Amino acid sequence: MSTFPTDLRYTNDHEWLRAQGANWRVGITQFAVDQLGDITLVDLPNVGDLITKGQRFGTIESVKSVSDLYAPVSGRVVAINTSLKDGPEQVNSDPYGNGWMIEIEAADKSEIAELMASDAYTKHVAAQ
Amino acid sequence: MSPGMKRTPLWEAHKQLGAKLIDFGGWDMPVSYPAGTIKEHKAVREAVGLFDVSHMGEAYLRGPEAKATVGKLATNAVESAPPGKAIYTLLCTPSGGIVDDCIFYKRSDDEFFVIVNASNQAKDLEWFRDHASTGCDVVDVSDQTALIAVQGPKAVAMVDALSGGSVAGMPSFTFRDAEVAGVPVIAGRTGYTGEDGFELACANHDAMKLWAALVEAALPLGGLPVGLGARDSLRLESKLPLYGNDLDDEHTPLEAGLGWAVKLDKRDFIGRDALLAQKADGLPRQLVGFTIAAEHRMIARHGYSVVEGGQPVGIVTSGGPGIMVGGAIGMAYVPPRLAEPGTQISIDCRGKLAPATVVAGKFYKRGK
Numbered sequence: 001m002s003t004f005p006t007d008l009r010y011t012n013d014h015e016w017l018r019a020q021g022a023n024w025r026v027g028i029t030q031f032a033v034d035q036l037g038d039i040t041l042v043d044l045p046n047v048g049d050l051i052t053k054g055q056r057f058g059t060i061e062s063v064k065s066v067s068d069l070y071a072p073v074s075g076r077v078v079a080i081n082t083s084l085k086d087g088p089e090q091v092n093s094d095p096y097g098n099g100w101m102i103e104i105e106a107a108d109k110s111e112i113a114e115l116m117a118s119d120a121y122t123k124h125v126a127a128q
Numbered sequence: 129m130s131p132g133m134k135r136t137p138l139w140e141a142h143k144q145l146g147a148k149l150i151d152f153g154g155w156d157m158p159v160s161y162p163a164g165t166i167k168e169h170k171a172v173r174e175a176v177g178l179f180d181v182s183h184m185g186e187a188y189l190r191g192p193e194a195k196a197t198v199g200k201l202a203t204n205a206v207e208s209a210p211p212g213k214a215i216y217t218l219l220c221t222p223s224g225g226i227v228d229d230c231i232f233y234k235r236s237d238d239e240f241f242v243i244v245n246a247s248n249q250a251k252d253l254e255w256f257r258d259h260a261s262t263g264c265d266v267v268d269v270s271d272q273t274a275l276i277a278v279q280g281p282k283a284v285a286m287v288d289a290l291s292g293g294s295v296a297g298m299p300s301f302t303f304r305d306a307e308v309a310g311v312p313v314i315a316g317r318t319g320y321t322g323e324d325g326f327e328l329a330c331a332n333h334d335a336m337k338l339w340a341a342l343v344e345a346a347l348p349l350g351g352l353p354v355g356l357g358a359r360d361s362l363r364l365e366s367k368l369p370l371y372g373n374d375l376d377d378e379h380t381p382l383e384a385g386l387g388w389a390v391k392l393d394k395r396d397f398i399g400r401d402a403l404l405a406q407k408a409d410g411l412p413r414q415l416v417g418f419t420i421a422a423e424h425r426m427i428a429r430h431g432y433s434v435v436e437g438g439q440p441v442g443i444v445t446s447g448g449p450g451i452m453v454g455g456a457i458g459m460a461y462v463p464p465r466l467a468e469p470g471t472q473i474s475i476d477c478r479g480k481l482a483p484a485t486v487v488a489g490k491f492y493k494r495g496k
Contacts, residue, residue: 037165038165041427043425061427063169065429066427066429089166092164
């Protein structure tokens with residue numbers, strides 16, 4: 001069982017969030033990466049796009065499958081990781097670092113508070 | 129692991145190698161090893177890859193009527209081939225649909241060895257038994273037989289060195305009884321990757337010994353054990369069809385572009401009349417290869433529709449990233465008017481239209 005960084009917040013859909021100044025950086029967890037296998041394309045929204053909690057904001061294509069990315073919270077996209085366009089493998093090699101995907105300015109801080117801490121996420125993964 | 133899943137004799141080895149195992153038609157099989165699908169794919173293209181394909185089915189058809197039985201079942205000229213040949217063929221229903229694709233090894237007029245798809249093993253064995261003449265025994269050896277594929281530009285020299293120099297001279301699509309690393313095998317100069325190499329069938333109890341020797345020989349050459357993920361991406365890149373994706377009993381070999389493996393002029397076989405009629409009437413659809421340029425950043429996958437004027441006119445049967453060739457590649461059934469190489473088609477990729485181009489031949493050619 002992999003361990004999940006304690007400084008992050010987590011969603012049921014295997015995304016993580018990290019405070020980045022006033023905004024929230026979003027990526028996918030090691031568990032998600034292990035499930036997907038080698039990632040070949042990451043399709044992200046544009047800076048400025050509004051996203052809604054639970055709605056699709058992007059897609060990830062691995063060699064064998066396509067998966068949706070769901071917005072962990074509602075808000076505005078303030079940054080995207082443009083290096084994933086030519087380097088999607090960074091999601092595999094460094095999911096909590098260079099493999100980050102977008103930064104969100106959260107519309108409602110209470111949605112952040114509802115996210116899981118690493119111990120709760122560890123239990124969530126164990127139940128999969 | 130789900131209870132009741134079947135294991136190949138190499139299951140322990142896969143666990144030790146850190147493989148990710150998945151349920152593949154009831155078998156607990158490695159989809160990838162820690163290197164990952166892309167590195168495994170490239171290892172096969174550039175060095176050598178080892179595949180456990182022991183889940184596939186194997187059987188013997190034996191007896192004075194074996195030749196006649198095989199002639200009735202196979203679309204290709206399996207029965208009249210010289211002993212020692214390995215021949216790809218389709219098995220068809222009376223209406224021309226494909227029961228399975230498989231490889232027959234002709235040992236003699238009285239004995240044929242056949243390797244069939246894992247997913248079709250039970251169906252095929254029943255098909256063989258239902259159509260075997262009284263003088264032909266069908267012996268299922270799937271549960272006693274392991275199968276290891278060794279594929280890639282370094283595969284032949286590597287296996288040859290482990291066999292005392294007894295296999296390098298074998299022509300493509302032949303087989304022979306040999307010893308590899310001291311293990312008796314049936315070595316076929318065959319594969320499912322587009323690369324040169326062998327498929328080695330051995331007794332279950334010898335499989336771990338053979339696998340260990342192959343791994344030990346392959347790793348210093350830059351080789352890797354390869355899971356089902358790369359097996360699929362490799363076969364797609366070489367435009368080799370997969371039963372259940374590209375082939376099924378609702379499509380004929382002629383529609384699938386496998387007319388080269390159907391000998392309509394040779395003699396009677398199950399499905400021949402229907403295939404002759406289809407040839408005369410024209411094909412309703414054809415399996416084509418397509419590419420999507422990298423700049424479109426879209427991948428068409430199994431089940432996506434080929435669309436024209438907003439209407440579905442065809443269906444993608446296999447698709448994925450072109451690991452060696454870039455962009456995305458795939459196969460689709462389309463109407464003949466869209467089947468000419470160079471034709472531009474549109475594929476509905478989850479609501480977005482991907483522009484694709486029909487292409488002839490393999491996506492990746494060996495030695496390119």
